[in-house]
Amino acid sequence: MNKEIYHHFHPDEHHFVDKALDWLERAANQHAVKLTDFLDPRQAFILSTLVNRHPDVHCRLDGGYPEAERKRALIAPDYRTLDGEDMGILVLSVTSADAKFLTLEHGDYMGAILGLGMKRDKVGDIHVLEGGCHFLVTSESADYLHMNLSQVHRVHVQTELLPLDRLQTAKVQLDELQLSVASLRMDGIVSDVFRLSRAKVLIPIQAGRCRVNWKVEEDPSKPLKEGDIVSLQGFGRFKVLEVEGVTKKGRIRVKIGRYA
Incomplete structure (x- = not known):
């Protein structure tokens, strides 16, 4: 595959991209079957993206139950049927x-x-x-x-x-909170959710310790949107549940769900 593929991913993800490309090449050229460890949603997305670009390989993702967040991948030549395979x-x-x-x-x-x-x-x-x-x-x-x-x-x-x-599954518990923010900038919302000063959240964000939808995000000014899941290493994660509108003073009302 063209090495330009790297331009689509954060530098921190290049190591995983290399591993995934190696799995695909082994499946295509050596007819090898690879069962991965559990992948997070971002890794699963990267793998699926690469598989879709490869004409001779396909994969199956399974986390043990339909709503699983983390999943194992089974990668194989496209002629091999993956349904019913033991995912370990x-x-x-x-x-x-x-x-x-x-x-x-x-x-x-x-x-x-x-x-x-x-x-x-x-x-x-x-x-x-x-x-x-x-x-x-x-x-x-x-x-x-x-x-x-x-x-x-x-x-x-x-x-x-x-x-x-x-398997017994637990319903995801979210502690809801209402914010009134000047903008949807990531640093402002992160600082409000975790009750940190804007200056204190800039350091971990710029150090690559913040992820939006499991992808490293180093730009403090990135605007968040409904449905985004944000994690800050060492502090937890939250989901932007709803952007509710603008107040008379021009501030934005946002409903946040913080993972318990």
Whole structure:
């Protein structure tokens, strides 16, 4: 493929583009089949874009359930049927008899996983439930996590591996807030949502620690729009739910949903 493809992606994404191109070339020229780790939505978009440009390769994306955010990709020559192929995804159920267990949050579980030396790519979506937590995990890492995940944020836990048909999903919780902003500039909305000064949000934005729809965005003046999902490393993420209109003083009313 023409190296001009790089111009369509942020420099931080070029490493993933190289990996994806290598998967496609192996599928086309060596008839190889590649099952990736879990990809975030931006990586899945990049891969799909490259696949659509390649005449001899196709792929299947699957995260274990229809609404999955993070998905594994199965890449193969175009003559191979991918429907029904095993995508290598299992459910890791986490429970505990400790009352403190009920206060654990998404970040606590993610921290416990990373604390075991496990890469984020080995874990798909995480569903925090009333009586426990269900992880989507790659089948290759499932046994290791099952044997070694015994504590989450100093709470002792038990784990069990389950098939996909026993997955329980959690409804996404958004804490809504109303903002009145001078413009839809990213830096202004980010500073209001996370209650930081404009000067303090400029540093992480310009350092590439802010993403809009999973794509690195370094321009503080980028205007946001309804539906955009914005994340700031170390602070969390939010969604622009609605741009509600303009006040008599000329300010813009925006409804934000911050991920709990």
